[in-house]
Amino acid sequence: MKDLAINVGLKIKVRRKEIGVSQDKLALLADIDRSYVGRIERGEVNITLEKLYEIAEVLDCDAKDLLP
Amino acid sequence: MKDLAINVGLKIKVRRKEIGVSQDKLALLADIDRSYVGRIERGEVNITLEKLYEIAEVLDCDAKDLLP
Numbered sequence: 001m002k003d004l005a006i007n008v009g010l011k012i013k014v015r016r017k018e019i020g021v022s023q024d025k026l027a028l029l030a031d032i033d034r035s036y037v038g039r040i041e042r043g044e045v046n047i048t049l050e051k052l053y054e055i056a057e058v059l060d061c062d063a064k065d066l067l068p
Numbered sequence: 069m070k071d072l073a074i075n076v077g078l079k080i081k082v083r084r085k086e087i088g089v090s091q092d093k094l095a096l097l098a099d100i101d102r103s104y105v106g107r108i109e110r111g112e113v114n115i116t117l118e119k120l121y122e123i124a125e126v127l128d129c130d131a132k133d134l135l136p
Contacts, residue, residue, distance in 0.1 A: 047117055050072060052117060063135060067117075
């Protein structure tokens with residue numbers, strides 16, 4: 001299941017860069033601590049579904065597109 | 069975001085019944101407390117992605133199919 005977090009984190013990072021959003025901005029808009037965004041993108045944390053949907057909203061994509 | 073948990077909980081319940089798995093069996097196979105399965109299906113809790121994938125594996129479906 002470690003692979004899952006790494007995979008999701010990578011997809012979030014790719015999408016974030018694709019639309020030119022900084023980690024800081026994502027953190028602010030998704031109401032996440034800035035350091036936590038880094039941990040999510042490195043696959044170090046197991047996020048909740050709610051957080052996934054909040055991130056997807058900020059990144060203007062479908063939450064399912066952030067899943068493997 | 070309360071709707072999200074309710075929606076996911078309902079999809080889990082529908083799929084579980086579709087393949088004839090009891091809450092007890094799902095709890096056992098997904099390594100979740102029995103009462104927690106009930107809370108998930110009623111949308112009372114905000115589950116993690118990891119838990120969603122564990123449940124999807126037990127229910128023999130794609131985790132994405134359990135999302136709205």
